[in-house]
Amino acid sequence: MKGARAIAAAGTLCGILDGISALLLFGSKGASAAQVFQGIARGALGRAAVNGGATAVAIGVAAHFTVAFGAAAVYYALTRARPSINERPLVFGPLYGAAVHLFMSFVVIPLSAIGWRPIVWTTFLEVLAIHLVVVGPAISLTVSRLAPARYFVTS
Helix, strand or coil: CHHHHHHHHHHHHHHHHHHHHHHHHHHHCCCHHHHHHHHHHHHHHHHHHHHHHHHHHHHHHHHHHHHHHHHHHHHHHHHHHHHHHCCCHHHHHHHHHHHHHHHHHEEEEEEEHCCCCCCHHHHHHHHHHHHHHHHHHHHHHHHHHHHHCCCCCCE
């Protein structure tokens, strides 16, 4: 029960904060909120997401939160396997955020309908910074607070 609550809270917080960060970052580059989430929907819909209107936006939001909940669930599982991770959320959170960014950039996106794309280093580093400061810590701090890992003592 605590695990599900921690994952739900961490995924929700991560999804909201990362979504706001994406809106601010890509909004500063001229993208509308709809275009940001249509861009996420491209992973499932391909280029059709650009003209997909509100449906594509909804799919993008759903995909965004699915990834956030998935990242929270994986982090939670890691803290069960290695409880010491949960004791240092400000160390392991940014490291986990970097791992999530690298996994998304080099595994998920290339395998999606978007496919492989060249790295635009400024954007790559900006999104990495968001993952280091927002994504990882949002998950690690929430999980460490709501579901502290317990060490199993054997006699």
